[in-house]
Amino acid sequence: xxxxxxxxxxxxxxxxxxxxxxxxxxxxxxxxxxxxxxxxxxxxxxxxxxxxxxxxxxxxxxxxxxxxxxxxxxxxxxxxxxxxxxxxxxxxxxxxxxxxxxxxxxxxxxxxxxxxxxxxxxxxxxxxxxxxxxxxxxxxxxxxxxxxxxxxxxxx
Amino acid sequence: xxxxxxxxxxxxxxxxxxxxxxxxxxxxxxxxxxxxxxxxxxxxxxxxxxxxxxxxxxxxxxxxxxxxxxxxxxxxxxxxxxxxxxxxxxxxxxxxxxxxxxxxxxxxxxxxxxxxxxxx
Numbered sequence: 001x002x003x004x005x006x007x008x009x010x011x012x013x014x015x016x017x018x019x020x021x022x023x024x025x026x027x028x029x030x031x032x033x034x035x036x037x038x039x040x041x042x043x044x045x046x047x048x049x050x051x052x053x054x055x056x057x058x059x060x061x062x063x064x065x066x067x068x069x070x071x072x073x074x075x076x077x078x079x080x081x082x083x084x085x086x087x088x089x090x091x092x093x094x095x096x097x098x099x100x101x102x103x104x105x106x107x108x109x110x111x112x113x114x115x116x117x118x119x120x121x122x123x124x125x126x127x128x129x130x131x132x133x134x135x136x137x138x139x140x141x142x143x144x145x146x147x148x149x150x151x152x153x154x155x156x
Numbered sequence: 157x158x159x160x161x162x163x164x165x166x167x168x169x170x171x172x173x174x175x176x177x178x179x180x181x182x183x184x185x186x187x188x189x190x191x192x193x194x195x196x197x198x199x200x201x202x203x204x205x206x207x208x209x210x211x212x213x214x215x216x217x218x219x220x221x222x223x224x225x226x227x228x229x230x231x232x233x234x235x236x237x238x239x240x241x242x243x244x245x246x247x248x249x250x251x252x253x254x255x256x257x258x259x260x261x262x263x264x265x266x267x268x269x270x271x272x273x274x275x276x
Contacts (some may be wrong), residue, residue: 075219102229102241104224125222 001026003034008053009147013093015064017153021062021096024147026053028067030089045086050120051077054110058096058124060149062106063140065098066128067154071136072106076125084119086112092119179263185232185262192227196220206259211252234268 001008008093014023028045035043057075062072086092096110105127112120142150186206193210194201194266197220210216216224225236244250 075222100226100229101235102222102225103235103237104242105225124162125226127222 001029003029003032003049006052007143008049009060009094011067012060012148012150015061015150015153017064020061020065021095022057022097023061023093023095024057026092026094028086028088028090028092032088035088041066042089045088045090047080047082047120050082050086050092050112051080051122051124053092053094054096054112054122055124055126057094058108058126059108060144060147061096061108062126062128063096063144063145064149064153065101068137068140068144069130070128071131071140072126072128074124075105075127078123078125080120080122082120084117086114086116086119090114099123121123185265186258188229188231189258189262189265192231193224196223196227202260206257206262208258209253210256210258210261212256228265232265232269234265234272236265236268 001010009024009026011025012022013025014021016022034046034049038044038046057076059074061074063070066072091114093113093116094110096108096111099107099109105125108124108126110122110124111118131140190201190204193199193204193214193216197214197216199214204214208214210221210224221238225238229235241250243253245252245255255264
């Protein structure tokens with residue numbers, strides 16, 4: 001997890017294009033200035049970052065389904081629940097599935113688990129557009145490589 | 157009455173019957189859409205009419221319309237081509253009234269449902 005760059009996903013564990021599901025892993029850092037303020041003497045991962053981790057997980061799934069031709073952007077968060085605290089150093093397993101693929105938008109459901117136990121879940125809406133510039137596309141390609149995006153799923 | 161008269165009367169009746177059925181289907185589509193809009197956007201149901209413009213009259217913005225599109229897609233088993241419509245409006249090839257006045261929206265929905273059924 002690179003909190004400073006808002007890149008929360010470490011590794012793609014599974015990407016199933018037929019089922020339209022994804023599972024990723026993300027380790028919460030042991031130390032970060034965020035935990036100095038949230039909260040002093042009782043560090044926990046902020047709920048908004050758990051939501052963001054589910055959004056980024058869903059984002060990789062959508063990028064794959066759209067063959068990296070369009071970029072999804074988070075548009076709405078529904079039914080987000082923080083079911084248990086997430087502490088520094090814990091390893092998150094995050095999975096997402098497609099709820100609906102509309103015209104120019106998509107909805108996903110995602111869950112954060114630690115050791116198999118559900119800590120957070122949400123229903124998310126994304127709008128998606130053609131990549132606005134080559135720089136962003138290049139950046140997403142680089143991150144995809146870093147987190148082990150299975151490029152073979154993009155083959156015809 | 158001869159055979160011709162009976163056929164004509166029968167045709168006439170079936171024409172009226174078809175119109176009646178069409179009316180039922182259309183009002184049903186409108187009722188469903190109006191209920192979806194009322195529930196999704198917390199708009200009083202009785203303020204929503206077939207002449208209402210979703211954007212100009214009901215004040216629904218593009219993000220709220222995604223929720224409506226989602227509910228319509230699910231309810232009717234279709235995919236509202238929002239991107240295509242938006243592009244046509246942006247290019248000046250269509251007006252928002254053609255797609256977002258509810259009676260017109262319902263007509264588009266009926267067309268999409270008919271196209272889906274024809275392809276099934």
